[in-house]
Amino acid sequence: MKNDKYKGFATKAIHSGEEPNLKDGGTGDVVVPIHISSTFARKEIEVPTAGYEYSRSLNPTRKALEEKLAVLENAKYGLAFASGLAAESIIILSLLKSGDHLIAFDDLYGGTKRLFNKVFSDFGITVTYVNATNPNNIITAIKKETKLIWLETPTNPLLKICDIKAISEIAKKNELYLVVDNTFLSPYFQNPLDLGADLVVHSSTKYIGGHSDVIGGSIMLSDSTIYEKLQFNQNAIGAIPSPFDCFLTMRGIKTLEIRMKKHAENAIVLARALEKHPKIKKVIYPGLESHPQFVLSKKQCRGFGGIITFLIDGDINNVKKFMAKLKVFALAESLGGVESLIEHPALMTHASLVQTEREKLGITDNLIRVSVGIEDVSDLWNDLQQALD
């Protein structure tokens, strides 16, 4: 699937997978059509037409999206799924079996922890959570049953950063798979495969789709043996996106670069302004010099993204009052869309974690997560400021 024809990120995002077909009866569409057919007729029993048999196995619109996804992460292969969690499930089901152990960053999307702790645990897969900001914690957690390391960087919701390159060396030395969830930065700001990861996973629901109108997941990788396993399970298990979902995701990807630039441009302005506000106790944003992994972040990534987490100086009642006053930010789960969202991790995205675990990590009642959209930053700051005041 690799396409070296386009050099720049925006050019790749716009053209990969969607080149107009001007031969073999092609119609020259500049946008890949939404192929809604669930099945494909053939002339001869043993010869699927143009490689298509049945849309769960492969569909022309999904194929175009998968090609685009691969190119964004400098990968050979891309695979699209019905959600980020479906993509994560396929990785675990394809690479691990009962009795295997994985090491994961202690701060992950609540739904990922729920998947590991409440679903795969019933199939004999065990997890050790470690603070991966220190790679030595990973080395200490390795057992003979360990098969895989699972990272998010930056993490959800505390925006901790880990050193992908250093951890990939540990993975290689110990023959472990390294999976990086790259949802928070998107391929525009970070490419984990280039830093030694084996697989990248995204909730394409977020920046990749970018418009809060489609749920999707993706996996990008370059190892053909792993790809074959994943592709087999994509078909065997069937958690695929619809052709319309694939179209929406591709439409979103075309503006990924300009959206990411604006998300990050707005986020640093808000992070700096929040840092100065007397009602804010602490601001966490990887682009602030006060972030503990600011230097690593600058080295590892090409930008700091659009998510800010902060602690207000108050309790849950102050949080509720503040959120109720907002007029531009919508109080909603999810992130990465063009519109700004605000949420309360302890009661929303990370409510599936037990309270003691949340508190140990720092997901306290006064912690708020913001997904900075691409609106005018003055409207965003005025909204936050009037609600804080």
Ligand code: P1T
């Ligand atoms: O929602 P879904 O497309 O299934 O993706 C799950 C997922 C995976 N990885 C990360 C880092 C995520 O943030 C998510 C989903 N997160 C939210 C819905 C949220 O509000 O944090």
